[in-house]
Structure formats: structure tokens, C-alpha cells
Amino acid sequence: MPLPIDKILQSAPQVKKDGNAYVIPEEVDATAFVAMGQEVLQIPRIQRVELSAEVVFVTYKSERFYFAAEQVCGFRFGGPEARSKSGGAGFFRA
Numbered sequence: 001m002p003l004p005i006d007k008i009l010q011s012a013p014q015v016k017k018d019g020n021a022y023v024i025p026e027e028v029d030a031t032a033f034v035a036m037g038q039e040v041l042q043i044p045r046i047q048r049v050e051l052s053a054e055v056v057f058v059t060y061k062s063e064r065f066y067f068a069a070e071q072v073c074g075f076r077f078g079g080p081e082a083r084s085k086s087g088g089a090g091f092f093r094a
Contacts, residue, residue, distance in 0.1 A: 003072050009049060012077050021050040032057055033074040034067050 009015050009022040012030075016023045024030045030046040043057050043065055050056040055072055057065040 003069075003074070005049070005055060005069060005072055006051060008075055012075070015077075020052060021048055023048050026060055029078040031076040031078075032072060033076070034065075034071050035073045036071070040073065 010017070014025050014028050024046055032043045032046055034041045034043065043059065045060045046057050047060045048058040055067050055069050
């Protein structure tokens with residue numbers, strides 16, 4: 001059964017519908033997961049998702065990715081706190 005992409009995007013926080021596309025603000029930190037045979041491709045920092053005969057992901061780096069709707073296997077939506085955490089080594093000054 002294919003993933004109901006439009007229902008997921010409608011229920012995602014802060015995602016706005018614009019015609020046949022969904023616009024995702026940068027602070028949401030959206031990532032799409034696409035099945036490529038035995039591998040799963042992650043597409044981070046999605047800005048726009050266009051739905052037609054295929055699914056088009058546009059990132060904040062102005063990259064465009066085209067896939068069949070059956071290949072999309074998941075989404076991850078994070079808030080501003082997900083992007084602001086530092087990836088340090090765990091050391092801190094006391």
C-alpha cells in the first residue's frame with residue numbers, strides 16, 4: 001500500500017498547502033526517506049513537495065529530486081530545537 005503523502009503533509013506542523021504543492025518552513029527541519037532498492041535515500045532540508053504524476057522534493061539548496069510516489073517510504077519533521085543542538089563531543093566547562 002503506498003504511503004498517503006498528502007495526508008501526512010496536511011497533518012504535519014506548520015506545513016502550508018500551495019496548489020498541488022506543500023511548502024515547509026526552514027525551522028521545521030523536514031527529511032524525506034525514499035526507497036532505492038535495498039537502500040534508503042535521505043533527503044534533508046526539504047523546502048517544497050510537489051505532487052503530480054511523480055513526487056518532486058525541492059530542498060533549501062535549490063536541489064530538485066523526482067521520484068515515483070511508491071518509492072517514498074517516510075518523512076521526519078523536527079522543530080527548531082532539533083536544529084539548534086550542537087554536535088559537540090560531550091565536554092563542557094564546569
